[in-house]
Amino acid sequence: MDLRTRVAEALKQAMKDKDAARLSTLRLINAAIKDKDIAARGEGREGGVSDAEILAILGKMVKQRQESARAYEEGGRLDLAERERTEVAIIQEFLPRPLDEEQIKAAVRAAVEATGAGSIRDMGKVMAELKGKYAGRMDFGKVGPLVKEQLCAASGQC
Template sequence: MGQTDVSPVTTIRERILAALQTAESDDAEGIRARTLRLVACAMRDRDVTARGQGNCAGCEDAEVRKLLEVMVAQREVSAREYDESGRISDAEREREEMEILQSFLPQPLEGDALEDAVDAVVNDLEATKLKDMGRCMAELQNRYPGRIETGPAGKAVRRALC
């Protein structure tokens, strides 16, 4: 009792809510605060839906990640449409929001990190043939949720198996 929790913020949800608090204290009407409020509202909406389906804890981190990915995709489309119609300032605003949203998404594995992850999975699964590629890809996606891009990972697995 009397001690404060000093554990690091680990989930995407916690990072977003902490960033929202900071953004609102710095500039409550700024684009960062407005964007994060939209995300928080969408997360609460997903929580209500999850609770209706019997998940009392609300939506999980994977669902929040998917939500952010959808919001980024929506802004990409909007920015392109605004560019085509000559509304440059609106397109720039959409791109700013997109950058804010992307900052909360896990960064995809690339280069040596991807090669190391692939080697570990191939060794752990004792995969030796191209026939094992599906198992390796599934395991990569399980170990690194949201961080595996199918194309580069598939090429890396193929190189490791051949």
């Protein structure tokens, strides 16, 4: 079952269960997907966005809510921080399980080999390869330094 269908089914179930918090979060997810669909049509792409793009949307939503929760905590608004964390938990239900540290290192090595990257100039190719295969399963902000380290070691320059 594709992600769009899973979200729609969860939305229906939340309506039946009268779970207001879950329902509002699922509606936000649905709205974000539809916004991306509209943008894709504007670019001339028919058929809507792919599952990989939906995973990227969900990943971005999680990151935004985690940052908001931190800001609310710093501001002393623990009730709002808790609401953001609840939304994160609901969104994460639709994301694949994140890779652990060893799996990330193996994925970086495989992407470097697959792209034939030999220097730091090829970092964009490697990151694109990783984003294509592992969208929603790794934090690319943390993966960047690992890619750079791998490419530096391979080329002997940096």
